[in-house]
Amino acid sequence: MIGLIFGDTDFPKEILKKIKKENLKYLIIDLSKSKKFKKDKRSYSVSIGQFGKIIKILKKNNCKKVLFAGKVKKPNFSKLKLDIKGIYYIPRLIKALKLGDAAILKEIIKILSQNKIKTENSLKFNSELALKKGNYSKVKPNKQDKLDIQKAIKVLNNLDQYNFSQGAVVRNKKIVSIEGKDGTEKMLKNCKSKKFRNHGVLVKFPKKEQDLRIDLPTIGLRTLKKSKIAGLKGIVLKSKQNIVLDINKCIKFANENKMFISVK
Template sequence: MLGIIAGETSLPKYLINKLIKNNSKFLILDLTKSNNFKKYANSYSLKITQLGKAISILNKNNCKKIIFIGKVKRPEISLLKFDKKAFFYLPRLYSAFKKGDGSILKEIIKIFNENKIKVMNSMKFTPELVFNEKNINNIKVSNLDKTSINKGIQIIKTLSKFDIGQSVILNNGYVLAIEGPEGTDEMIKRSGYLSKKLKLKNKSILIKFPKANQDLRVDLPTLGLDTVKNCIKANIKGIAVKRSQNIILERDKIFNLTKKNNFFIISL
């Protein structure tokens, strides 16, 4: 029995449909606000603070392996109400919370391991979604663009120790935006506003790479159709990702959209 800790986005639903087709046994711990998976008989709606309940459900159903999939928004810790088990781990969780999202996830993995529950990498279950291509539609990337991309990668590496976001946007070699708690898509929209306000003639580039200390088992960079649409609206001409460490959703739709808009997606 596999436990799926499911958040927002279409990725959990994709995985669930695949498991159903393969007659695989699983249960869902639904962390979405709208209980997106309530139609499934093996689904349990939980809040992010119900760690004890989650462990209890997994143990009761003999789930020794789990995966984290989908997006869960980081809450304000002062507003959270923890169950008894989570309250027991609160000092550890609070300490990790102050360090950033990456530290929180690593601490949660440790807690599951202590309860003999192993956290798996979702890429093992959806290898067809892993982005391995060098260039999605063979658009030539200029030397100036390559320089900007390399600069963006170095920025992400440098900021990794602060557990800051995994994306940065550069315009003609200058940093236009760095991802914060709002997430990639909101950063893209912010950069589009800045691009218009500054009347930038050149288009920007989005670099989306894992942080140096990022645990890909629970925090996997994902590229979807909405992200590409937002980039095009925000005067961004391309995206650079880390090869084999990024999930790409709706690949055919993304390919058609990028080809139509002369938009590149490359992996390094």
């Protein structure tokens, strides 16, 4: 039995599909905003502050392993529904909050570990969703593109240890935008250029000091479409440290729009 701690995005659906196909025993701790797994009989709708309830559910079902997938909105601690263990752990989470999203997730993993619950890699059942090094489109980065890619990677590598940014957009060796707390789509919307078309890159790499078992940079067809609207030429990911949904549709869109998908 594995505990699936699911948030929003389509990645959890892919995991659940694979687990059901392999007839594995599971239960879901549904932390998604819309409670998208409420129809599943093995799903439990819980607040992120109800640690006692979460741990009780996992232990009652003999779940010694959990897997995180999907985006969980950063909690508003003043409005958070807490149980006794939640109240006990809240000072640690508030302290972690000051360091960013990555620190909160690490603290949650640490709390689970102290309760003898191991966190598995989010790609444990879906390794096919992580791309290896190479170019996946007909179009390849040219000399200018490579300079933009190098600039974006350097920017992400130089961010603070617990910075939440996983993405950066660079055009003509100039930083157009660094991903903020509102995510990639908001960043791309702000990068739209009337002057440039099919010019510039989006680089999405894991956060610095990130626990690679969870919260890997994720793209899908929607990311490609938003990048196209922003006037960008391509997307760059880090080898085996990414999640790509609907890869065939992404490649087809990139080819039709003379864009590139490249993995370093």
